[in-house]
Amino acid sequence: xxxxILLTTxxxxxxxxxxxxxxxxxxxxxxxxIIGVVxxxxxxxxxxxxxxxxxxxxxxxxxxxxxxxxxxxPSIGNILxxxxxxxGGEKAGYHKLNKGFxxxxxxxxxxxxxxxxxxxxxxxxxxxxxxxxxxxxxxxVGDIVKAGDILFFDKKVPTIMYTAPVSGEIIxxxxxxxxxxxxxxxxxxxxxxxxxxxxxxxxxxxIKSTMAESGAWTLLNQRPFDIIPSIDSxxxxxxxxxxxxxxxxxxATILLKGxxxxxxxxxxxxxxxxEGAVYLGLDASDKNNPFANIQNANKHWFKGKHPAGNVGxxxxxxxxxxxxxxxxxxxxxxxxAIGKLFAEGIMDFSRIIVVAxxxxxxxxxxxxxxxxxxxxxxxxxxxxxxxxxxxIDGDVLSGKxxxxxxxxxxxxxxxxxxSEGNEYELFGWLLPINPRPSTSNxxxxxxxxxxxxxxxxxxxxxxxxxxxxxxYEEVLPMDVYPQHLMRAIMAGDIEKMxxxxxxxxxxxxxxxxxxxxxSKTPLQQVLREGLEKLRAEA
Amino acid sequence: xxxxDFIKGLEPDKKKSPILxxxxxxxFTFAYxxxxxxxxxxxxxxxMDLKRLMVHVVIxxxxxxxxxxxxxxxxxxxxxxxFLGFLDGFxxxxxxxxxxxxxxxxxxHVVGLGIEFLFAAKKGHAVEEGFLVSGALIPLxxxxxxxxxxxxxxxxxxxxxxxxxxxxxxxxxxxxALVSRVFIFFAYPGDIxxxxxWISGYDSIAAGVQANYGxxxxxxxxxxxxxxxxxxxxxAKTTIVDGFSxxxxxxxxxxxxxxxxxxxxxxDQIFWGSIPxxxxxxxxxxxxxxxxxxxxxxVASWRIMIGMVIGTALTGMIFNAWGFNxxxxxxxxxxxxxxxxxxxxxxxxxxxxxxxNTNSGKWIYGIFIGLVGMIVRVMNPAYPEGWMLAILFVNxxxxxxxxxxxxxNIKRRLSHV
Numbered sequence: 001x002x003x004x005i006l007l008t009t010x011x012x013x014x015x016x017x018x019x020x021x022x023x024x025x026x027x028x029x030x031x032x033x034i035i036g037v038v039x040x041x042x043x044x045x046x047x048x049x050x051x052x053x054x055x056x057x058x059x060x061x062x063x064x065x066x067x068x069x070x071x072x073x074p075s076i077g078n079i080l081x082x083x084x085x086x087x088g089g090e091k092a093g094y095h096k097l098n099k100g101f102x103x104x105x106x107x108x109x110x111x112x113x114x115x116x117x118x119x120x121x122x123x124x125x126x127x128x129x130x131x132x133x134x135x136x137x138x139x140x141v142g143d144i145v146k147a148g149d150i151l152f153f154d155k156k157v158p159t160i161m162y163t164a165p166v167s168g169e170i171i172x173x174x175x176x177x178x179x180x181x182x183x184x185x186x187x188x189x190x191x192x193x194x195x196x197x198x199x200x201x202x203x204x205x206x207i208k209s210t211m212a213e214s215g216a217w218t219l220l221n222q223r224p225f226d227i228i229p230s231i232d233s234x235x236x237x238x239x240x241x242x243x244x245x246x247x248x249x250x251x252a253t254i255l256l257k258g259x260x261x262x263x264x265x266x267x268x269x270x271x272x273x274x275e276g277a278v279y280l281g282l283d284a285s286d287k288n289n290p291f292a293n294i295q296n297a298n299k300h301w302f303k304g305k306h307p308a309g310n311v312g313x314x315x316x317x318x319x320x321x322x323x324x325x326x327x328x329x330x331x332x333x334x335x336x337a338i339g340k341l342f343a344e345g346i347m348d349f350s351r352i353i354v355v356a357x358x359x360x361x362x363x364x365x366x367x368x369x370x371x372x373x374x375x376x377x378x379x380x381x382x383x384x385x386x387x388x389x390x391x392i393d394g395d396v397l398s399g400k401x402x403x404x405x406x407x408x409x410x411x412x413x414x415x416x417x418x419s420e421g422n423e424y425e426l427f428g429w430l431l432p433i434n435p436r437p438s439t440s441n442x443x444x445x446x447x448x449x450x451x452x453x454x455x456x457x458x459x460x461x462x463x464x465x466x467x468x469x470x471x472y473e474e475v476l477p478m479d480v481y482p483q484h485l486m487r488a489i490m491a492g493d494i495e496k497m498x499x500x501x502x503x504x505x506x507x508x509x510x511x512x513x514x515x516x517x518x519s520k521t522p523l524q525q526v527l528r529e530g531l532e533k534l535r536a537e538a
Numbered sequence: 539x540x541x542x543d544f545i546k547g548l549e550p551d552k553k554k555s556p557i558l559x560x561x562x563x564x565x566f567t568f569a570y571x572x573x574x575x576x577x578x579x580x581x582x583x584x585x586m587d588l589k590r591l592m593v594h595v596v597i598x599x600x601x602x603x604x605x606x607x608x609x610x611x612x613x614x615x616x617x618x619x620x621f622l623g624f625l626d627g628f629x630x631x632x633x634x635x636x637x638x639x640x641x642x643x644x645x646x647h648v649v650g651l652g653i654e655f656l657f658a659a660k661k662g663h664a665v666e667e668g669f670l671v672s673g674a675l676i677p678l679x680x681x682x683x684x685x686x687x688x689x690x691x692x693x694x695x696x697x698x699x700x701x702x703x704x705x706x707x708x709x710x711x712x713x714x715a716l717v718s719r720v721f722i723f724f725a726y727p728g729d730i731x732x733x734x735x736w737i738s739g740y741d742s743i744a745a746g747v748q749a750n751y752g753x754x755x756x757x758x759x760x761x762x763x764x765x766x767x768x769x770x771x772x773x774a775k776t777t778i779v780d781g782f783s784x785x786x787x788x789x790x791x792x793x794x795x796x797x798x799x800x801x802x803x804x805x806d807q808i809f810w811g812s813i814p815x816x817x818x819x820x821x822x823x824x825x826x827x828x829x830x831x832x833x834x835x836x837v838a839s840w841r842i843m844i845g846m847v848i849g850t851a852l853t854g855m856i857f858n859a860w861g862f863n864x865x866x867x868x869x870x871x872x873x874x875x876x877x878x879x880x881x882x883x884x885x886x887x888x889x890x891x892x893x894x895n896t897n898s899g900k901w902i903y904g905i906f907i908g909l910v911g912m913i914v915r916v917m918n919p920a921y922p923e924g925w926m927l928a929i930l931f932v933n934x935x936x937x938x939x940x941x942x943x944x945x946x947n948i949k950r951r952l953s954h955v
Contacts, residue, residue, distance in 0.1 A: 033855055033858060033859065034859050037855065037859070103582065320951075322951070322952075323951075323952065390575075390581060392581055396580070396581045396582045397580050397581070397582070398579070398580070399581065401577075401581070416581075418581065418582070420575055421573075421575055422573045422574075422575050423573050424542055424570040424571065424572065424573045425570060425571040426569065426570055426571075427569065427570075427571070428570065428571025429571045429587055429589045429590045429593075430589070430590060430593060432571075432585060436584075436585035437582070437584065437585070438584045438585040438586050439584060439586070439836075440584065440585070440586040440590075440591075440835065440836060440837075441834055441835045441836050442586065442590060442591075442594050442835045442837065443585055443586075455582050456582070457575040457576045457581050457582060458571075458573070458574070458575055458576075458583070459572070459574045459575060459576055459583045460571065460583050460584065460585045460586070460587055461571070461572070461583070461586075461587020461588065461589065461590075462567065462572060462574070462587070462588075462664060464587075464588045464666060464667075464707065464708065465666070465705075465706065465707060465708030465709060466708055467588060467591075467668075467707065467708045467890055467891055468588075468591065468890050469839075469890045469893070469894075469895040469896075470839060470890075470895070470896075470897055470900070473897060479947065479950070480947070481895075481896060481943075481944060481947060483895060484895070484896075484940075484944050496948070498952075499947075499948030499951060499952055500944070500947065500948060500951075501947075501951055507579070511579070511580055514579050514580045515580045515582065515583060515584055516584045516586070517583075517584070518584075518586050518587060518588055518591055519588060519708075520583060520587065522578065522579050523579070524578070524579035524580070525578055525579055
């Protein structure tokens with residue numbers, strides 16, 4: 001602080017010297033300018049002294065001067081970083097995020113839920129990051145299982161069970177490359193019968209063992225790395241985003257409807273598993289948000305475009321993940337499943353899926369179970385067209401490409417279908433014929449803010465070296481520098497990766513950065529390589 | 539799609555003739571956006587790509603091109619005392635401008651793109667779009683009478699040493715267009731600085747020197763114009779009048795401050811651009827419109843532009859207060875429309891590759907250029923302009939600025955663990 005005063009005094013002296021040395025002023029205007037500058041500096045000095053006095057007073061009162069940013073001026077750190085105070089202490093419950101971008105797509109689902117019984121369901125070890133490729137499969141083809149019965153477990157972590165989503169007969173155990181287990185397929189019964197579990201939630205140990213035994217533990221996700229947490233770990237906090245801002249994503253109020261009590265029960269259970277708190281991220285643009293009635297959780301409201309609904313963005317803006325810290329994240333339906341387990345003693349893997357996109361004939365919500373066969377869900381749903389349809393498990397930004405022969409992935413709540421874009425386009429880069437979403441104002445898109453795009457999978461250009469700067473920051477409401485992080489990952493500099501905040505990100509958070517990237521860099525892939533490298537080191 | 543099939547049939551073999559294939563690929567992807575689809579990661583991509591981005595910078599420069607071309611001819615006739623009104627002798631001025639500009643444009647692109655194609659073929663990847671912008675910028679920052687062989691050497695120097703040696707588009711440290719100009723500035727200073735080089739079409743600038751017309755003037759355009767009953771190029775009549783020096787306003791300001799400068803050129807003239815200078819830098823409205831276009835389309839960083847204005851204005855004010863010599867006493871707001879400040883701000887400093895990457899870094903970078911540029915412009919004993927050297931100088935520090943911004947971010951994150 002003393003430096004600032006010294007600098008100010010020095011400046012004043014220099015200016016006086018200058019004006020004396022000059023002798024005579026050539027114009028009145030210059031005189032006014034100098035008087036103005038001197039007055040400004042005097043004012044600055046006055047403010048500087050006041051600022052210092054305030055800080056002295058504050059530290060006398062025992063307040064943390066560094067952290068709280070007491071005084072008239074924001075600290076330099078605040079000016080340099082867009083939202084620097086978010087790193088570190090917890091922020092208040094309302095967050096307006098100015099950065100981001102909503103990709104408006106046509107084919108939005110109508111808000112009604114259709115019942116759908118798929119004939120086959122499958123659980124795939126591929127969906128669980130970090131599990132050994134050949135888990136111990138405890139069932140054989142022909143066995144009859146109930147929902148909640150063990151299908152397989154990881155030999156390295158024998159306490160955590162991976163269980164059947166529905167009751168029925170095991171009809172296939174498929175193997176992929178290097179004899180890894182690809183999936184375990186169940187031919188479902190007409191009515192699902194459930195295995196009963198002990199619902200003692202009096203102690204943390206009892207909760208954990210019930211969750212591990214029933215398969216509910218596999219619903220948890222640990223950030224960073226996006227793996228199933230180890231059974232003896234305690235997270236710093238648990239974060240739940242109650243809205244999904246991704247294109248065509250399901251409306252969480254529809255997911256919650258009629259299951260509020262189970263959601264509340266789930267929150268109560270989760271609150272016992274953490275030393276910190278359970279945080280709910282709520283959509284501030286929804287006036288009658290049903291999640292506002294949930295108790296026993298710290299509620300934070302978020303207003304903004306995508307990715308405001310991403311749990312990673314919310315964590316960053318609530319209380320960011322420092323290197324070495326671990327938090328858990330869950331989706332709404334996972335919390336409901338855990339709540340139902342402890343309310344009724346059954347492991348209910350039922351799930352509401354949104355089926356949407358420009359190539360879906362009748363976009364709607366479907367109630368089915370985890371791991372349902374995609375061909376059953378999409379029966380008669382894919383619109384015929386000139387181009388092939390791309391079916392995506394998840395949203396268009398960070399989903400996985402699948403075929404009709406696949407099964408829903410473990411945590412999926414969305415299937416999107418858009419057109420493939422494998423066509424040449426004459427001068428398509430300069431004068432595009434079809435409208436396409438873009439953050440760039442070189443397209444007239446900003447004139448039609450409500451236009452819904454069909455969406456197609458063309459890359460609209462070739463891969464190039466990084467040229468444009470600042471484009472990622474425009475769509476990522478976090479105090480990170482994605483381009484520098486990517487460079488650190490490519491260079492394999494682990495220390496820098498951690499310093500630049502790799503722990504706070506996963507694919508869905510930087511998916512929008514990848515979307516806008518002019519150089520068409522595969523950011524999500526690079527980020528995951530970095531996270532895997534970091535996990536191997538840890 | 540028949541045309542497409544025909545064009546696809548022409549594709550040369552990549553192994554047998556890599557250079558032909560590279561050239562084919564460059565022109566093919568120029569004509570047709572590729573049919574590649576997304577694989578892992580995002581399934582949809584933004585419609586923006588590097589080609590589109592670069593071409594928008596070129597579009598932003600078009601007004602400068604139009605005005606610059608005409609102004610070459612205008613200055614040529616002003617020197618001989620003919621057609622003093624701006625629109626008098628319109629066809630002659632335009633024709634003379636085209637005769638001067640087109641060869642510069644063609645040589646820049648033949649040399650620059652040729653080298654790009656060779657390197658792309660050698661490295662086995664596609665021709666990158668960087669030279670679209672560099673190639674459009676270089677003619678605009680050259681004097682109209684630049685000898686073409688010097689231009690060719692400078693472009694080759696810039697593309698090979700400042701770009702390809704660093705790894706191609708996106709990897710260079712210094713602005714390519716400015717490197718080519720600075721090469722001429724140091725290797726052939728007489729052709730790019732002083733009073734002799736800004737008026738085209740004369741062997742030297744001295745009273746009584748006759749215009750030097752070639753076949754395009756006397757053969758092509760004169761026969762065309764005489765058919766249309768218009769005045770024609772006449773070398774005998776076009777001689778430099780007494781007292782014409784060829785000096786730019788900046789050179790005058792350097793010698794005698796605002797007084798001398800405004801005795802020859804009014805501030806309006808300096809603003810609108812009917813003054814001698816590099817081809818594209820003279821017309822301020824054309825540049826301002828280009829800059830607004832770049833900001834509205836979000837192609838160039840407004841932070842750098844505003845930072846540079848702030849830096850220049852502040853330094854200008856300090857110089858005004860100092861008032862050591864006549865040049866320093868030129869009001870700071872006049873500095874903003876003098877010389878090539880605006881052109882450097884809109885098109886040179888905003889090059890994203892050589893500027894700072896971080897948003898806060900861009901502010902510092904812009905202000906720093908303004909500061910250094912004014913110091914070079916005003917306090918330099920030999921040369922009255924500073925933006926080229928200032929931008930190249932601050933280019934070298936761009937990564938350092940970023941480094942400190944990034945370190946601050948890392949420090950914030952790693953503290954309070």
